[in-house]
Amino acid sequence: MxxxxxxxxxxxxxxxxxxxxxxxxAGTLVRVKDITRVEGERENVLVGLGLVTGLQGTGGKNPITREFILNLTQKFGIRAEPELIARLRNDTADKSDNTSVVVVMANLRTGRKPGERIDILVSSMDDAKSLNGGVLLPTPLVAVDGQVYALGSGPVTIGGFTFSGEAASVQKNHPTTGRISNGATVEKETFAEPLAPGRIQLLLLNPDYETARRIAGATNSKFPGTAGVLDSGTVQLVPPPAWNGVVRDFAAEVQQLTVIPDNVxxxxxxxxxxxxxxxxxxxxxxxxxxxxxxxxxxxxTPEVSQPAPFSEGETTVVxxxxxxxxxxxxxxxxxxxxxxxxxxxxxxxxxxxxxxxxxxxxxxxxxxxxxxxxxxxx
Structure with missing residues (x-):
């Protein structure tokens, strides 16, 4: 396609x-590795709330932005009087348009070790107009279990722009969403589910009975009697006796086989x-x-109707x-x-x-x- x-x-x-x-x-051979994944391997979605600073007047101006800034400064030991806190929360005269509250997301694959770096996606949560030129402050990224698995930070790249004047503006792509390449450091590893003894399941990225049948056929051609189709999205592998102690190595061998996938x-x-x-x-x-x-x-094409002299008529637009x-x-x-x-x-x-x-x-x-x-x- x-x-x-x-x-x-x-x-x-x-x-x-x-x-x-x-x-x-059409009919190009592809590796089994590129159209399947081994059961138990997955990507975990990480999410966090952070603050992008250094914006040129394009940041957020609503209460959530000022509240976030206030909480952040208090974490660093900067205390504010109650009157100042109330004003920051409600008075829009206090400028906050050089910052923006953002949602930070990342996909963490199993097997990533602490210290490795992964890409992150940053999107504005407040009324910011653009994240161009902004820098994400260190932001903890948590998984569904509530634990921190990565820490994101760095300059945001939006891949677009927005410019405006008094009566016109121009915009390319979405300036309120950007990415940071290698912007998060893995702090905690996620583990794949252990393989069942003597059994491996390959899960098709695009389930299809014909593609599954072709994968099983290619596997049985090299390792007779080791593969079978369970359903449109699953091919089950039973390693030969010689591979029982190295099941993952057998899976790697099968993933290097090539087939022609069938597409809907x-x-x-x-x-x-x-x-x-x-x-x-x-x-x-x-x-x-x-x-x-x-x-x-x-x-x-409007026309002006002019009355005759001394007629006491009025000039009108027709x-x-x-x-x-x-x-x-x-x-x-x-x-x-x-x-x-x-x-x-x-x-x-x-x-x-x-x-x-x-x-x-x-x-x-x-x-x-x-x-x-x-x-x-x-």
Missing amino acids: KSIGGPLVCLAACVLALAAETCSA ARIIINERTGTVIIGENVRIAQVLINHANLAISTAE PRTTVDVIEEKKPLTIIPETATVNDLAQALNALGVSPRDLSSIFQQLKESGALQAELELK
Whole structure:
């Protein structure tokens, strides 16, 4: 599957080019390691509340920001009088827009040792406008058991920007969400669940009976009688007697085997970002499509009506509105029963469709029963 995006005017051309690339890569061998994980191994989600400082007037200004700053200063032994505390909590005249309260998240995989570093995600919790240029103060990250497993800190990278003036502003991406590469230090290790004696289960990242069958077949070709399919998402391995003492080594050997995974026919359309993803197994029955656009334009050309001299009349503005309706003429397009994504891309390219057009077309094809694929609209 390939991701297709870009300016709307060249979307169909991108669909054609990348779909052709997809077809050429169809049937590629991949490692079992890249499409499965060993049972017991997992990622633990860590979360914490922190404070980003050093913002240039783009931080938060609401009560939660001032309350967080007050609590932080008190932890460092800076005491405040009750009157000052009440004012900081309620009076917006006290500036706090160089700071922002943020939610910090990280994924900690099993086997990470104390002292290793992991990436973290930082997102604003208050009314901050941007985290650009900010630095995250040391923030404890806890798991579901309430224990601290990592400590995050460092400069925030947002991958975008926001600029504004008196009457206009411009923004790229989401300036209130950023990342810190290697921004957290692991303080406590998480352990994988112990493997059952003499048994290993491989869990498919994308459950599919055919893919599971192929993994079991590849395993049995090298280690006869050691693999079986339990369900669409699980392949069970029973190590040969020679590997009983080194079960994890056997799992590593199996993960290096290669198979061709089987994918569900699926189309994903995200109208907000202009992204279209078409799976290689998508098929469409023969249909006839006519997709025309209706453009309506209006123009205001007001005229001034001046009364005759000495008529005691008043000068008035008379509205004049011009409305033009233009319907784009497109020929009927017949889409034959498609055999590949390339065929489908060529048909869509002939229509010159945009992501919003694709959304409408595919929904109608799904309702008519001509689309043999799952359709996801985001």
